[in-house]
Amino acid sequence: MATDFSFPDTAAKAAAMPKEFEPEKMSLSMGPSHPSTHGVLRIQFELDGEVVTKADPVLGYLHRGDEKIAENMTYNQFVPYTDRLDYLAPLANNMAYAIAVERLANLQVPPRCQAIRVLTAEMARVSAHLMGLGAFGIDVGAWSVFMYCFEEREKLYTLFEELTGARFTTSYARIGGLSRDVPEGWTKKVEAFCDQFLPILDEILGMLTRNKIFLDRTVDVGIISRADAISYGLTGPNLRGSGVNTDLRKDRPYSGYEQYEFDVPVGSKGDCYDRYLCRGEEMKQSVRIIRQVIKNFPGGDWYAKDARKIFAPPKDKILTSMEELINNFMIVTEGPQMPAGEVYFEAENPKGVLGFYIVSKGGGVPWRLKIRSPSFCNLSILPKLCVGNMVSDVVSILGSLDFVMGECDR
Amino acid sequence: MTMTDVDLPTAVSQKFPSATARPSLDCPAFNISAGEAITALQFLRDEHGYDFLMDLTAVDWSAEKSPRFTVVWHLYSSTKHNYMRLAADCANDAEPAMPTSTGLWAGADWHEREAFDMFGINFTGHPDLRRILMWDGYPYHPLRKEFPLAGLPADFHDPEVSAETKTGLISAPMAGGPFVATPGEPMSDAEPRAKDEAWNEQREKPE
Numbered sequence A: 001m002a003t004d005f006s007f008p009d010t011a012a013k014a015a016a017m018p019k020e021f022e023p024e025k026m027s028l029s030m031g032p033s034h035p036s037t038h039g040v041l042r043i044q045f046e047l048d049g050e051v052v053t054k055a056d057p058v059l060g061y062l063h064r065g066d067e068k069i070a071e072n073m074t075y076n077q078f079v080p081y082t083d084r085l086d087y088l089a090p091l092a093n094n095m096a097y098a099i100a101v102e103r104l105a106n107l108q109v110p111p112r113c114q115a116i117r118v119l120t121a122e123m124a125r126v127s128a129h130l131m132g133l134g135a136f137g138i139d140v141g142a143w144s145v146f147m148y149c150f151e152e153r154e155k156l157y158t159l160f161e162e163l164t165g166a167r168f169t170t171s172y173a174r175i176g177g178l179s180r181d182v183p184e185g186w187t188k189k190v191e192a193f194c195d196q197f198l199p200i201l202d203e204i205l206g207m208l209t210r211n212k213i214f215l216d217r218t219v220d221v222g223i224i225s226r227a228d229a230i231s232y233g234l235t236g237p238n239l240r241g242s243g244v245n246t247d248l249r250k251d252r253p254y255s256g257y258e259q260y261e262f263d264v265p266v267g268s269k270g271d272c273y274d275r276y277l278c279r280g281e282e283m284k285q286s287v288r289i290i291r292q293v294i295k296n297f298p299g300g301d302w303y304a305k306d307a308r309k310i311f312a313p314p315k316d317k318i319l320t321s322m323e324e325l326i327n328n329f330m331i332v333t334e335g336p337q338m339p340a341g342e343v344y345f346e347a348e349n350p351k352g353v354l355g356f357y358i359v360s361k362g363g364g365v366p367w368r369l370k371i372r373s374p375s376f377c378n379l380s381i382l383p384k385l386c387v388g389n390m391v392s393d394v395v396s397i398l399g400s401l402d403f404v405m406g407e408c409d410r
Numbered sequence B: 001m002t003m004t005d006v007d008l009p010t011a012v013s014q015k016f017p018s019a020t021a022r023p024s025l026d027c028p029a030f031n032i033s034a035g036e037a038i039t040a041l042q043f044l045r046d047e048h049g050y051d052f053l054m055d056l057t058a059v060d061w062s063a064e065k066s067p068r069f070t071v072v073w074h075l076y077s078s079t080k081h082n083y084m085r086l087a088a089d090c091a092n093d094a095e096p097a098m099p100t101s102t103g104l105w106a107g108a109d110w111h112e113r114e115a116f117d118m119f120g121i122n123f124t125g126h127p128d129l130r131r132i133l134m135w136d137g138y139p140y141h142p143l144r145k146e147f148p149l150a151g152l153p154a155d156f157h158d159p160e161v162s163a164e165t166k167t168g169l170i171s172a173p174m175a176g177g178p179f180v181a182t183p184g185e186p187m188s189d190a191e192p193r194a195k196d197e198a199w200n201e202q203r204e205k206p207e
Helices: A008-016 A066-070 A076-083 A090-105 A111-139 A143-164 A186-209 A212-218 A226-231 A272-295 A322-334 A374-379 A391-401 A405-409 B008-015 B034-048 B108-119 B159-165
Strands: A026-030 A042-048 A051-058 A338-349 A352-363 A368-372 B029-031 B052-060 B069-077 B082-089 B097-099 B122-124
Touching: A026 A391, A042 A391, A051 A391, A066 A076, A066 A368, A076 A090, A090 A111, A090 A338, A090 A352, A111 A143, A111 A186, A111 A272, A111 A338, A111 A391, A143 A186, A186 A272, A212 A272, A212 A391, A272 A391, A338 B082, A352 A374, A352 B052, A352 B069, A368 A374, A368 B052, A374 A405, A374 B108, B008 B034, B034 B069, B034 B082, B034 B097, B052 B108, B108 B122
Parallel strands: B029 B082, B097 B122
Antiparallel strands: A026 A042, A042 A051, A338 A352, A352 A368, B052 B069, B069 B082
């Protein structure tokens, strides 16, 4: 390998040491099934005692060839595969994918559809951050945080189930709309969740924010400089933790985010603790957005009525009208008809920026669909970030990066 | 609806006369020669504020087309909040190559490894060009168009596993699939069905 991973201090120390004391490097394989690698990440370490001198992440244990699969199915058929990218926030992935294809079709969805998408994406953000926080807690030895987080997350999953019929793999968005409208009285339940959630969130964060053990494990650990964060293409709370104020919801609003008031928390130092603080605050801001959406919940259509070649007609029309039946048949078999061209769309997902690059030659199947996954880019800094740290600090670093291998390996 | 960088096309065409506008449905996009790609990326990063390399990937236009492979960069400016796309064709179809952009962005490292893994594009000057999603020694580049969805038989990554199990990787049982419409085919072929038994207006029904 051409890259020089040696840690300057270790090298100097080793050089100053008498020959007989020169420590031997040890190699350690962490993962793919290690509790702190959150899935199937494997890191091949070279250690000098307990200090990491070289780290080589080994990816691909969860590679399913999603991009190849996308080239072999219609745009609508790919929606369930987006659930399985960041499987902790499927609703946000569904939305990002649907908007990307809608940009290709130059299709506008009605305000109600946009509002529902924002609402579900923000709920997904809360649930994803709860999971990230709980797992981070476990990594540094705070078990109870995990239990508190999971209780709240479970309440959200019950709401998702009522909305989409599935707790985990929601497949909620469609090109040009949604799979269904929100059920009667559902938004009231979401509001009730928000009311009880905020005090509990304060309690959860209170267990960590001034906790001596947690501070010892995270403050000044795994510092990512501003320049490094940009150079490695970090996004989401990992980028903002390093003091870069970039949030696509603010900078390039999509799906009507410009209507809502919220703040973007930004860190100052870029250590594990800053990344934790950003996530904690983001949850509060998400609740703020959810409340605003519900307060100004638009009526009207929940799918694009004019997208007759893209969005399948309602069931009652299919069963009563010959034309609608034919139309539905064409959309299901040949796929929603798209113009030829290229688009690239990115959405601010819980883990960072999820991008879809679609190359279309027309018709119902993409020629090429590239998924720019935030976890993949966020992890690419590991070879640099781990070096010089103790193995136990690597555990903190991994917890604070909050990645999902489902979208990293695709 | 979306903001775009209106001055960018003029600036790029002044600096790089050989660059051409690339058809795009959203952000400004340019085609550039492989030789000028890195200079252009540096120009965009240093003089036009495109500080983020958001994505680097490749497109295979199928084995019949030449140039066959195109490398695509997506840049984002965190100050102007704009995207732009740069594309360069690989000159050699059999052994595609492209200069590396790892000197400009450290994050290009993994993106280029992925493009190498999936398409077999050799990024010249890359410090550590290995496969990233597939394992070292895997014989194919799966996102090339001739690679079937079901996969191809290959050896396991570990010879010990192969010796013990006396088997290798097998293709996925597709049961006649993929069941997906093919645009441009005659209607009866475009229908999702077991394609290996397909017969239509142009092909006779197999006995």
